[in-house]
Amino acid sequence: MTFEIDRRNLLQMLGLAAVSGSVLSQASFAFAQGTDSVTIGWPSDVPSWDPNLRFVPDAQPLFKMVFDQPLDQSPDLKLIGNLITKWELKPDGLSMPFEIRSDVKFHNGDPMTMEDFKYTFVDRIKSGLKLDIANSWRTLTDIEILSPTSGVMKFSAPTPTAPQWLAFLGSYLVPKKYIESVGPEEFAKKPVGTGPYKLVDYQMNSRIVLERNDAYFGTKPKIKRVTIDIIKDPSARTAAIQSGQVDLTVNIPVREAERLGKTEGLTAEINPFTRLILLQMRNDKGFTDMAVRLAAHHAIDKAALSKAFYGGAAVPLSVPATPGTPGYLPDYKFAYDPELSKKLLADAGYTADKPATFTLAATNGQFPSDFDIARALVQMWQKVGLKVELQQIEYSKYFELNRGGQLPEATLYSFDNATGDPEIFSGYLMNPKMPFGAWKGPEIGDKILKLFVEPVYEKRIAGYKAVAQEAVETGANIPILQSVQTLVRKKSLNYVKYGNAWVLGSTMSWS
Amino acid sequence: MRMFATIAKLLVKRVLTAIPILLLVSALLFCILRILPVDPAAMSLPPNATVQEIEAMRTEMGLNLPLYQQYGIWLNKLFHGDIGRSIHFRQNVTSLIGSTLPATIELAVIAMMVATVFGLAGGLFLFYVRGTRAEAVMDFVSILLLSLPEFLWSLFLLLIFGVFFEVLPFTGRLSPGFERPLVTGFLLLDSLITGNIPTFLNALQHMILPCLALGIALSPSLMRVLRSSLLDAYQDDYIQQARLRGLSEKRILIRHGLKNAILPTLSLMGVQFGFLFGGTLLVEIIYSYPGMGNLMVDAIRNADLPIIQGAGLTYCVAVLVISIVVDSLYLILNPKLRVR
Numbered sequence A: 001m002t003f004e005i006d007r008r009n010l011l012q013m014l015g016l017a018a019v020s021g022s023v024l025s026q027a028s029f030a031f032a033q034g035t036d037s038v039t040i041g042w043p044s045d046v047p048s049w050d051p052n053l054r055f056v057p058d059a060q061p062l063f064k065m066v067f068d069q070p071l072d073q074s075p076d077l078k079l080i081g082n083l084i085t086k087w088e089l090k091p092d093g094l095s096m097p098f099e100i101r102s103d104v105k106f107h108n109g110d111p112m113t114m115e116d117f118k119y120t121f122v123d124r125i126k127s128g129l130k131l132d133i134a135n136s137w138r139t140l141t142d143i144e145i146l147s148p149t150s151g152v153m154k155f156s157a158p159t160p161t162a163p164q165w166l167a168f169l170g171s172y173l174v175p176k177k178y179i180e181s182v183g184p185e186e187f188a189k190k191p192v193g194t195g196p197y198k199l200v201d202y203q204m205n206s207r208i209v210l211e212r213n214d215a216y217f218g219t220k221p222k223i224k225r226v227t228i229d230i231i232k233d234p235s236a237r238t239a240a241i242q243s244g245q246v247d248l249t250v251n252i253p254v255r256e257a258e259r260l261g262k263t264e265g266l267t268a269e270i271n272p273f274t275r276l277i278l279l280q281m282r283n284d285k286g287f288t289d290m291a292v293r294l295a296a297h298h299a300i301d302k303a304a305l306s307k308a309f310y311g312g313a314a315v316p317l318s319v320p321a322t323p324g325t326p327g328y329l330p331d332y333k334f335a336y337d338p339e340l341s342k343k344l345l346a347d348a349g350y351t352a353d354k355p356a357t358f359t360l361a362a363t364n365g366q367f368p369s370d371f372d373i374a375r376a377l378v379q380m381w382q383k384v385g386l387k388v389e390l391q392q393i394e395y396s397k398y399f400e401l402n403r404g405g406q407l408p409e410a411t412l413y414s415f416d417n418a419t420g421d422p423e424i425f426s427g428y429l430m431n432p433k434m435p436f437g438a439w440k441g442p443e444i445g446d447k448i449l450k451l452f453v454e455p456v457y458e459k460r461i462a463g464y465k466a467v468a469q470e471a472v473e474t475g476a477n478i479p480i481l482q483s484v485q486t487l488v489r490k491k492s493l494n495y496v497k498y499g500n501a502w503v504l505g506s507t508m509s510w511s
Numbered sequence B: 001m002r003m004f005a006t007i008a009k010l011l012v013k014r015v016l017t018a019i020p021i022l023l024l025v026s027a028l029l030f031c032i033l034r035i036l037p038v039d040p041a042a043m044s045l046p047p048n049a050t051v052q053e054i055e056a057m058r059t060e061m062g063l064n065l066p067l068y069q070q071y072g073i074w075l076n077k078l079f080h081g082d083i084g085r086s087i088h089f090r091q092n093v094t095s096l097i098g099s100t101l102p103a104t105i106e107l108a109v110i111a112m113m114v115a116t117v118f119g120l121a122g123g124l125f126l127f128y129v130r131g132t133r134a135e136a137v138m139d140f141v142s143i144l145l146l147s148l149p150e151f152l153w154s155l156f157l158l159l160i161f162g163v164f165f166e167v168l169p170f171t172g173r174l175s176p177g178f179e180r181p182l183v184t185g186f187l188l189l190d191s192l193i194t195g196n197i198p199t200f201l202n203a204l205q206h207m208i209l210p211c212l213a214l215g216i217a218l219s220p221s222l223m224r225v226l227r228s229s230l231l232d233a234y235q236d237d238y239i240q241q242a243r244l245r246g247l248s249e250k251r252i253l254i255r256h257g258l259k260n261a262i263l264p265t266l267s268l269m270g271v272q273f274g275f276l277f278g279g280t281l282l283v284e285i286i287y288s289y290p291g292m293g294n295l296m297v298d299a300i301r302n303a304d305l306p307i308i309q310g311a312g313l314t315y316c317v318a319v320l321v322i323s324i325v326v327d328s329l330y331l332i333l334n335p336k337l338r339v340r
Helices: A007-031 A056-068 A114-126 A176-184 A185-189 A233-243 A253-261 A290-298 A302-308 A340-346 A370-381 A396-401 A423-430 A441-450 A457-473 B004-036 B051-060 B067-079 B093-128 B133-147 B150-164 B187-193 B197-233 B237-244 B249-278 B283-284 B292-301 B303-332 B335-338
Strands: A037-043 A072-073 A080-083 A085-086 A093-098 A140-149 A150-155 A197-203 A207-212 A223-231 A248-250 A266-281 A357-362 A389-393 A409-415 A476-492
Touching: A037 A056, A037 A233, A056 A197, A056 A207, A080 A085, A085 A248, A114 A140, A114 A150, A114 A176, A114 A357, A176 A185, A185 B093, A233 A248, A233 A253, A233 B150, A233 B283, A253 A266, A253 A476, A266 A357, A290 A340, A290 A476, A302 A370, A302 A476, A357 A370, A370 A409, A370 B051, A409 A423, A409 A476, A423 A441, A423 A457, A441 A457, A457 A476, B004 B067, B004 B303, B093 B187, B093 B197, B093 B249, B093 B283, B093 B292, B093 B303, B133 B197, B150 B197, B150 B237, B150 B283, B187 B197, B197 B249, B197 B283, B237 B249, B249 B303, B283 B292, B292 B303
Parallel strands: A037 A223, A037 A248, A357 A389, A357 A409
Antiparallel strands: A072 A080, A085 A093, A093 A150, A140 A150, A197 A207, A207 A223, A248 A476, A266 A409, A266 A476
């Protein structure tokens, strides 16, 4: 029996090849792009196009292109006016008069009014819709409208971070008239904001297409069309920027970013931003003894971790705040000193036969190199005589375990705070009534609770600085590194770098 | 006529069997997900929610009720077409699944076609070269193909055709600038219905790499089963008789050997299609393909139990439908089964 290719077989194969070839030949247009458009490879999608609905830090730059926040942040994270032009939190922290712009229009042409403010921050929340912003504005009782462009926010308790929250998660202005006419479900399908871009096409988990809002009240974006490809896999994002399918991408592995930075036509950055990598600590079990907690901290070589996992770009931290933010203590350093660790443990009565033991929990894949850092920590601790068991947990389980008091002694955790305000760093992490931190000790907890209602800014910041240092010195918190964002882009694409890792199409241009 | 009656009988029987299977799967899914140490009430609120707010949400969601009561409520809603509301997306699960399912079906069907073409062609070739040196080489190749999982194929193909040669796109279902027709949700079908040939071709391009990755990973087992079945079939007398009747080897293979040997391969294809339907998760993530696998990954990451339950049930229904289709094909292709 022989395998023969006869004339008919050959013709059939040629036909098939011709069809395949004609399909493949159309491939070139997949890479086309002009200077009036940009394609961004982004790692996650919005949970919904209703911006008040869910708090997802990585979705904020996407929302910010379609919607506006009452206040904004400059690239160095200072609060600046946006829809609100003037604001002043009263000394008692119970009210905040403000004024809004009169020249803002929604994408459908409706003018923005004080009614939209009241609707977004008060009426919508009270209507019973399950909105995440309801939790950030739970002390807001009313917005009193004084004139078409002025009003007063009224709070049931002092709310010192009200201005910060007007530029933070979920606080985007939505159109009252439009939502009331189409309903919230339809609004989420066809969102209307006041932002620099309009949403023209959206396919969940795949692509967002935005077109410039030519009636935008602020600085008009230079790029007319922004396409955001949702590429969740870091390898695929790396391939997309390398092949030119996207013009800019973020959060690819550090080594890949360094490699691509050397590629012709591309440039790479490793940018530290307002996200902490830290150890959440318990004040009981194997960590009842402060000496063990401090020994654990002194044993960590943070610079080595930064070099090994983030190309040395992640800044080693001594307090739970990032450089340049109000709560940061630039002159305070917690020493890396393994010998001191050993001494602390010996003085506390721990020996090689009777070592101090505890468990470290860590996620695997929640933030870059998380589990690798955890493994490195275990090795560093072993060197000073600490016996540590490593336990892997899912991020979704973190809050569940914490609420049930079931987290182990230490948990490797990443905490994002685009505002940089110390309330949302030390305050949230150490407040015993909030679910973010594992520390429930009353000495620090009571101080934090007082700072939550401290309306005087300077006093509040000074208080947080002091409590952050105290937390570190008593082993209530072990800050490790400032997190980094890797960014790779075409050399000719310019963008504005923000201290909180926002990447906004509205700031981009081609040179 | 008899064939249709037999198939109809089988359909009725299988649909009746499917009902208790679905009920059992739904109960298992419900119980397993409730036993998991995640709190849907806490997950549905922002992290700064208070313990009191979480407790209130738990009551509102009925999570404080006994498990059998929770299941009863859920089942009752299910019968009324309400699978629940997503915790993360705050949308109806039915509409989320409805909007992503067509993309996954399209991907799975074309991938299965690729697997079938490669599997049958490879199986026939393996059979042709039996007893020669080429058989050992082909054996080695098929084992190699079999040992690489689909996500490795995905990355490999992406690097070769997407990055190195830059001939194929590998993100999403369409390139920017292409109009996306919305009729049935099946993009290829919709672009044909609306006569939008550029969109059709572009969508087809986007499907090449993910379908190849899935199809290549499935094809070696088809090749090997077909080769074995053909070897078995060629031991039967009717092949020898066909040769004595002077039929060509090609005709014997296609008309007699393959027709009898295809049945085990068809069974395997049915099983594989079921696995394929539920196994597109990683490929969808790598290729940014907006299907149900991608949705499922989001749901798992956010402990979105209503979506996981809904998707689990959808997979179960799909597997049952596939098995009914395969059994019907069996009846059509094998007259002996109709007599029984």
